[in-house]
Amino acid sequence: MLSIKKLNVSVDEKEVLNDFNLDIKDGSIHVIMGPNGVGKSTLSRVIMGDNRYKVTNGEIIFADVNINELTPDVRSKMGIFLAMQNPLEIDGVSNQDFLRTAMSSHAGKNIGLYDFILKCEKASEELKMDKSLIHRTVNVGFSGGEKKKNEVLQIKLLNPKFIILDELDSGLDVDSLKIVAKNILSYKEEKKDTSILIITHLSKILEYIKPDYVHVLIDGKLVATGDYDLALDIEKNGYNKYIDMSNVIVKE
Amino acid sequence: MNKIRVSKNKISNFDNDKVIVEGNTINFNYSGEYEIEYVDCNDIFLIFNINGCNIKLCESSFDNNICIKNTYNIKKGYLVINKFYNNKSVSEELNFNLYECEDRIDYTFSDICLGEEKYLININHKNKKTISNINNRAISLKNSKINFIINSNVIKEGIDSVLNQNTRIVTLDNSDAKICPNMFIDLDDVSAKHGSVIGTFNNEQIFYLMSKGISYYDSLKLLIKGCLLSDLVVVADKKMKILEIIDRYWR
Numbered sequence: 290m291l292s293i294k295k296l297n298v299s300v301d302e303k304e305v306l307n308d309f310n311l312d313i314k315d316g317s318i319h320v321i322m323g324p325n326g327v328g329k330s331t332l333s334r335v336i337m338g339d340n341r342y343k344v345t346n347g348e349i350i351f352a353d354v355n356i357n358e359l360t361p362d363v364r365s366k367m368g369i370f371l372a373m374q375n376p377l378e379i380d381g382v383s384n385q386d387f388l389r390t391a392m393s394s395h396a397g398k399n400i401g402l403y404d405f406i407l408k409c410e411k412a413s414e415e416l417k418m419d420k421s422l423i424h425r426t427v428n429v430g431f432s433g434g435e436k437k438k439n440e441v442l443q444i445k446l447l448n449p450k451f452i453i454l455d456e457l458d459s460g461l462d463v464d465s466l467k468i469v470a471k472n473i474l475s476y477k478e479e480k481k482d483t484s485i486l487i488i489t490h491l492s493k494i495l496e497y498i499k500p501d502y503v504h505v506l507i508d509g510k511l512v513a514t515g516d517y518d519l520a521l522d523i524e525k526n527g528y529n530k531y532i533d534m535s536n537v538i539v540k541e
Numbered sequence: 542m543n544k545i546r547v548s549k550n551k552i553s554n555f556d557n558d559k560v561i562v563e564g565n566t567i568n569f570n571y572s573g574e575y576e577i578e579y580v581d582c583n584d585i586f587l588i589f590n591i592n593g594c595n596i597k598l599c600e601s602s603f604d605n606n607i608c609i610k611n612t613y614n615i616k617k618g619y620l621v622i623n624k625f626y627n628n629k630s631v632s633e634e635l636n637f638n639l640y641e642c643e644d645r646i647d648y649t650f651s652d653i654c655l656g657e658e659k660y661l662i663n664i665n666h667k668n669k670k671t672i673s674n675i676n677n678r679a680i681s682l683k684n685s686k687i688n689f690i691i692n693s694n695v696i697k698e699g700i701d702s703v704l705n706q707n708t709r710i711v712t713l714d715n716s717d718a719k720i721c722p723n724m725f726i727d728l729d730d731v732s733a734k735h736g737s738v739i740g741t742f743n744n745e746q747i748f749y750l751m752s753k754g755i756s757y758y759d760s761l762k763l764l765i766k767g768c769l770l771s772d773l774v775v776v777a778d779k780k781m782k783i784l785e786i787i788d789r790y791w792r
Contacts, residue, residue, distance in 0.1 A: 379750070381771035426767075
């Protein structure tokens with residue numbers, strides 16, 4: 290599904306990912322954990338093609354295609370989806386207009402209003418979303434939980450193959466987190482080949498979405514890989530051990 | 542909605558006994574909604590008198606080289622104007638006179654600027670508790686020039702008046718834009734605020750839209766539609782026409 294090889298990324302001439310490697314197979318769930326400011330969100334934006342970040346070396350292969358030079362819209366249409374940590378407020382643009390344009394773009398044809406309403410109503414019901422959110426301005430005046438649900442609604446409408454969940458649990462209360470996680474799992478159950486990359490610094494979300502692999506990211510490098518037990522170890526003992534590990538790697 | 546057509550600088554015959562047209566003066570004495578379209582106009586001078594009623598005007602002008610000087614006299618009334626322009630060039634002076642206590646003007650203007658456009662808007666609060674809300678939204682295209690001067694004037698009698706000015710110009714490609722928001726207030730007990738923004742669209746917003754599969758141009762088009770149409774209240778066929786114009790420029 291996704292393979293990142295020897296990736297170096299800089300922003301404002303500062304290196305933020307360094308010799309980064311990651312392989313994600315079809316249908317697997319990976320987690321990248323790390324303390325604040327180690328490059329987790331950077332990674333998600335680089336995969337999505339944010340041009341503020343400069344790939345200075347290495348390649349990102351998605352579905353056997355090198356996507357280094359592709360724009361975010363093309364990457365999205367290939368099946369990559371980024372649920373952002375802080376979904377942006379877009380003043381003046383209605384959620385309905387935005388969602389329908391995105392769906393039409395993915396389908397390569399204009400999605401009829403009736404089709405759109407049917408799909409939207411079903412998805413928002415499953416997410417227990419207030420139906421009025423569809424008619425409001427994109428994310429403006431939404432609570433943290435509503436913003437995250439709006440991202441998951443997009444997953445259900447755009448049918449991605451690879452989903453990046455960047456700090457999905459931030460801004461979500463326990464009940465909303467359960468609903469959101471349930472919807473993501475049922476999506477994955479329906480589309481078994483879907484891969485998920487969860488980016489988080491807390492392991493709370495992993496109680497609901499069990500990962501196959503857990504990686505620890507420190508200073509732009511993966512310093513440890515394991516299974517769910519690794520996340521539990523971090524929950525119990527924190528990141529200090531891995532920060533020390535990173536210093537050893539740097540010295541070497 | 543009743544349509545008042547201003548063609549070749551003159552008000553066309555208008556059959557409505559609730560509105561009295563005398564030369565270049567239009568007198569409204571009863572509440573109602575009216576659409577005003579300027580067709581083949583280059584030099585317009587109109588006076589609107591709103592006497593003891595609530596009037597909604599939907600004004601539009603397309604493809605004109607237009608020079609306008611309009612005066613809106615509000616006496617015991619409430620005037621709402623929603624206006625859209627897409628012209629070759631514009632030189633416009635608007636005067637809003639709020640004569641009586643609690644008179645009000647809500648003015649919402651959206652524009653796609655192609656050439657050189659100058660707007661002078663004077664709002665004169667001549668009595669207490671008068672309210673003015675002036676909202677301008679413009680997209681200025683390559684090599685265009687747009688200039689807003691907005692003067693809100695409150696004399697001593699205008700105690701407890703409310704003044705709002707809000708102007709946003711989105712500059713695309715190498716365009717020239719200027720806003721001068723002025724508030725001349727001759728007393729303390731007034732609520733006044735203004736916001737003036739000139740700039741391009743936020744790159745983060747474009748990245749967000751593109752990351753959902755929307756192309757750069759479609760993202761831009763969504764933001765332009767949002768900027769021009771979100772506050773503008775127009776009838777369905779006018780909205781369709783505006784959307785067609787947006788589609789024409791950002792295909």
